[in-house]
Amino acid sequence: MDSTENETKVNGKDQEKVKSELLTINMGPQHPATHGVLRVEIKTDSEIVSEAIPHIGYLHRCFEKHCENIDYRGNLPFCDRMDYLAAMNMELGYCLAVEKMIGTEVPRRAEYIRVMVSELQRVASHLLFFGTYAIDLGAFTPFLYAFQERETILRLFEELSGARLLYNYVWIGGVWNDIKDEQLLRIKKFCDKMDGELEKYWTLVGHNKIFVERTANVGIMDTEMCYNYGATGPILRGSGVEWDLRKKRPYSIYEELDFEIPVGEGEKGTVGDCWDRFSVRMQEMKESLKIIRQCLDGIEEGPIMGKVSKVLKLPKGEIYMRTECPRGELGYHIVSDGGKVPYRVKAKSSCFTHTSMLPEVAPGQLIADFVATIGSVDIVLGEVDR
Amino acid sequence: MHKEIADFLNQKVSGAEAKALEAEVGQSSVVVKAEHILKVCEALKDSDEHQFNVLQVISGVDFPEGIGEQKEGVIEVNYMIASFIKNTELILKIRVPRGDDENLPKVDSVCGVWKAADWQERECYDLVGIDFIGHPDLRRILNVYDWKGHPLRKDYVVQETYQGMTVYPPDKRNDPEMAFVGEQNRLNDEAKAAAKKAKAEAKGESS
Numbered sequence: 001m002d003s004t005e006n007e008t009k010v011n012g013k014d015q016e017k018v019k020s021e022l023l024t025i026n027m028g029p030q031h032p033a034t035h036g037v038l039r040v041e042i043k044t045d046s047e048i049v050s051e052a053i054p055h056i057g058y059l060h061r062c063f064e065k066h067c068e069n070i071d072y073r074g075n076l077p078f079c080d081r082m083d084y085l086a087a088m089n090m091e092l093g094y095c096l097a098v099e100k101m102i103g104t105e106v107p108r109r110a111e112y113i114r115v116m117v118s119e120l121q122r123v124a125s126h127l128l129f130f131g132t133y134a135i136d137l138g139a140f141t142p143f144l145y146a147f148q149e150r151e152t153i154l155r156l157f158e159e160l161s162g163a164r165l166l167y168n169y170v171w172i173g174g175v176w177n178d179i180k181d182e183q184l185l186r187i188k189k190f191c192d193k194m195d196g197e198l199e200k201y202w203t204l205v206g207h208n209k210i211f212v213e214r215t216a217n218v219g220i221m222d223t224e225m226c227y228n229y230g231a232t233g234p235i236l237r238g239s240g241v242e243w244d245l246r247k248k249r250p251y252s253i254y255e256e257l258d259f260e261i262p263v264g265e266g267e268k269g270t271v272g273d274c275w276d277r278f279s280v281r282m283q284e285m286k287e288s289l290k291i292i293r294q295c296l297d298g299i300e301e302g303p304i305m306g307k308v309s310k311v312l313k314l315p316k317g318e319i320y321m322r323t324e325c326p327r328g329e330l331g332y333h334i335v336s337d338g339g340k341v342p343y344r345v346k347a348k349s350s351c352f353t354h355t356s357m358l359p360e361v362a363p364g365q366l367i368a369d370f371v372a373t374i375g376s377v378d379i380v381l382g383e384v385d386r
Numbered sequence: 387m388h389k390e391i392a393d394f395l396n397q398k399v400s401g402a403e404a405k406a407l408e409a410e411v412g413q414s415s416v417v418v419k420a421e422h423i424l425k426v427c428e429a430l431k432d433s434d435e436h437q438f439n440v441l442q443v444i445s446g447v448d449f450p451e452g453i454g455e456q457k458e459g460v461i462e463v464n465y466m467i468a469s470f471i472k473n474t475e476l477i478l479k480i481r482v483p484r485g486d487d488e489n490l491p492k493v494d495s496v497c498g499v500w501k502a503a504d505w506q507e508r509e510c511y512d513l514v515g516i517d518f519i520g521h522p523d524l525r526r527i528l529n530v531y532d533w534k535g536h537p538l539r540k541d542y543v544v545q546e547t548y549q550g551m552t553v554y555p556p557d558k559r560n561d562p563e564m565a566f567v568g569e570q571n572r573l574n575d576e577a578k579a580a581a582k583k584a585k586a587e588a589k590g591e592s593s
Binding site: 056057060062064065100101227228229230241243248249315316317318319320322329331333335336343344346348352353355356360385386 | 409410411412413415439440441442443445447448464466470473475477500501502504505509513526527528529530537538
């Protein structure tokens, strides 16, 4: 342990030597600001963090071992329990990987519904980020504003799939339940209302002087560090790189849709600080609403499930499929030996790689800044531990 | 694309014996010899025409019965690398003999090339059981630090006790024959009623 001995002189007389050493303290696993069961062991020198070591594994539920014993369709409910706040995107990634191996064609209506539902889920996830990030920094009211808007989305998902948070809705070959015209109208009204709400959030929180002072120039992650660690999603975009899988390696019907990729520019501080990541997520919500409006205009009539055989057997081989989720890139590596049950399923989760960046960003920050950094990385422990 | 990468690697790193595995279904990959993985990764990252600057995930797959013609057990370690500058991706494979819990197979760590390898290799060590030489801090990441065994191996049997607690007690196991609590109570009541009725009939007949 480091220890320094300081001599203090009071009134010209030598006082006793004051010994100071680093204090090892636990942040978590039960902590309101770590967004789940994450334990960070920090060594602090008064209020400044000098070393941070994250310990994970408190939510390990053996997803990959379960997948080796259950057939392809039965694995779907396990997938959406990984990142439980963005369940539709988790299921979509798995379904796309399996469909690519067997070569099914998904009907057009199902593609439109899938994209609409994924983008609504992205808005809901970013709203939750907005609410909880404000709470981490001490502002309690935006949380309720965000959750009020999120209620509309969750109510719609409950009518579609039967559950508010873990859906089992996107199936291999299409979607499970059809969407009615009246629900499409409600989505349109929600999009119009949300634009106004986003302006409100920018004025109240985004450009707020206290918020800017707490998040600008804090937790800077530059491009080199992001590439080295494999960071993706809003973290990479907040550092100035224009990389979004929906544009660079498009899947589903994203090629036909028109939207932009927001990038952090260092408007309030340096490029790659916490404010940039916050601003990228807020702008992404606006782009998602644009995509949803285009889907509402273009949705066609037709079936919602493609032709998939009753007993699903994948041919021998492997595939690695990447999709863009609200927190980063999600990858599924599926190895099949020709049977009904996958041989190996590996889920590459973005939050796992992002948590590994914390030990490098932490040294030199105040503990309050460290809390702001963890919040801006936006981890969900279900995806870290699987 | 995989053929060019295999030729490039054979030219750059002698002894790597890179081979492109073209697949009709699914994704193709490039397999190299396990001893040269560090040099291969450095060559792929530093080359100007490929520039693979991101390591996404390291995935270990256990084949106790071997792959293809080889009949000894192998573990296949897949490195999914990507170039965010050229917008390409590649699956790089190595095959190492399985070993067992006492002597784990040894592979060079690529932490010096990409820092992402740090936690990915820790997870591979924890779940599949591969010893990475040169890793700065190789310990378990998802399981408890003093767990025994490597769960994603195909011959894994969970340990009986952990620090004095039984790991899989028989009374908490899922038994397909056992009914749920309400159902079990109803069945018990019916059995009791049936026994009472039979007793009453026997008494009525005898008297």
